[in-house]
Amino acid sequence: MNIKAPRGTVDILPEQAKNWQYVERVIKNVCDRFHFNEIRTPLFEHTELFQRGVGDSTDIVQKEMYTFEDRGGRSLTLRPEGTASVVRAFVENKLFGSAIQPVKLYYFGQMFRYERPQKGRMRQLNQFGVEAMGSADPAVDAEVIDLAMTVYKELGLTSLKLVINSLGDSESRKNYREALIEHFSPHKEELCKDCQTRLTQNPLRILDCKKDRDHPSMKSAPSMLEFLNEESRTYFEKVKTYLDQMDIPYTVDKNLVRGLDYYNHTAFEIMSEAAGFGSITTLAGGGRYNGLVEDLGGPNTPGIGFGMGIERLLMALEAENITLPVEQQLDSFIVAFGEKAEMESVRLVHLLRENGVQVDRDYQGRKMKGQFKAADRVHAKFVLILGDEEVDNQVINVKHMQTGDQTEVAISDIISYMQTVTKEMGGIS
The missing domain is CATH 3.30.930.10 (Bira Bifunctional Protein; Domain 2)
Known part of the structure; x- marks a missing residue:
């Protein structure tokens, strides 16, 4: 269906x-x-x-x-x-x-x-x-x-x-209404059915009609300004x-x-x-x-x-060919490989989000290369790379995707580090 x-x-x-x-x-x-x-x-x-x-x-x-x-x-x-x-x-x-x-x-x-x-x-x-x-x-x-x-x-x-x-x-409208009825009445049968009804109910609406807008009586209709x-x-x-x-x-x-x-x-x-x-x-x-x-x-x-x-x-x-300055990028994406890294990434994603950092991770079970492609598809500004060895050493690698520069950061400092770098790039207000 x-x-x-x-x-x-x-x-x-x-x-x-x-x-x-x-x-x-x-x-x-x-x-x-x-x-x-x-x-x-x-x-x-x-x-x-x-x-x-x-x-x-x-x-x-x-x-x-x-x-x-x-x-x-x-x-x-x-x-x-x-x-x-x-x-x-x-x-x-x-x-x-x-x-x-x-x-x-x-x-x-x-x-x-x-x-x-x-x-x-x-x-x-x-x-x-x-x-x-x-x-x-x-x-x-x-x-x-x-x-x-x-x-x-x-x-x-x-x-x-x-x-x-x-x-x-109300006084001006009343006088104008009467003038419109007098003006359009001789042409009533030439107007559309809606305007024929409007003639008695609300003649001002005839002036707003799309069907009869080219009728000669429209051009010669009295102006509201004359009755103010x-x-x-x-x-x-x-x-x-x-x-x-x-x-x-x-x-x-x-x-x-x-x-x-x-x-x-x-x-x-x-x-x-x-x-x-x-x-x-x-x-x-x-x-x-x-x-x-x-x-x-x-x-x-x-x-x-x-x-x-x-x-x-x-x-x-x-x-007018105006492109709005809409941000289509993601601040950060965690690439994790290894069982311990996978578990640690869950914790880090939660903490980063809790502290105002925009971040996502892979949920498709992709290998490292596939995770990097996923980060690229969402236009991540930074990729946070975490393996089992990094977990053991309590560090995480942060790669700036535009420049290719990579920095090793202590896991205990990653929140403050990401807050700083994303704020510098306009990610956090």
Whole structure:
């Protein structure tokens, strides 16, 4: 029986996982500097959370969620995105009462969406995201965008494009919604079935449609910016001013609406412009969601955040030919031959690891030549050579594989010796 991974999922193999780990370390370091703290939420939630939080009219809720009924008859859903879960945790655990405001959180998580798998877009995807709740200051919007851009820049990406727009407050959105209905209604029968439904449920989503994006009515659609009231216009201008202050270039796109119902005011996407990246260029997207906390049972609390796909980030690194400085070597490998040496190697491996030295040994019963080949395959920097005679004399030979130099070290000193030489080569921090 040949069982394969489900469609839309992939195995991340050990060599690839090192790149993932490096990227995650960089991201965590950036979040530390921006004073964002990690939160971890469940993989599944009550279905109602996403229906209320994400929006009944969205493609995610209507077409893409993995929903099931548990043995108690409760409807549960594998999380399709991170914001609703984080906001639920914020409300349930009363983080709105924290003395430190805004509450700035980040997460790494697996999300699940039933959609057509393609490169960089899987049914099980890995996402990094941040949420800042408790401040309506447009400077927070700029800070969140700055964090996302900093992550990409720290990893070496240069072919980036930041696109921003304002969706305005509830009054501005209401006026814009009516204008879109008036504009698209004469063309209703020419639009796809989804957009025909969106026309009454959420006409802003028509602007985000991939099927109808080339329809002439799209190009002549009114701009959200034309319907911003004074407060919303001032807010957006401040966000742009803060980005200018940080020398973060951006493009205003009047058709950028994002795909989720909870967004208002600032919306943004970061795209890759690298040659050969592919037709779907978005790397990250997010925006402000004032009102979502209230919708999920909390007090009036403004918020803003974004989600960033790790798979797409790695694709962008590949498109720009960026090799991550990932260490693929092993600090040390013990080659043992002889019965006494075999027993002593077990003890030494344990002690070295216990004292912070990275080490491995042979478990295949290979002869000495085979053990050296094994050490070479794992790119060991040092090989520790131990035979029965060395055990009797309480010494061990340490060979530097790059230079070929060999040093005899007392077994009683091998821990401190290996700590020193590996630290000099960057093996121990």
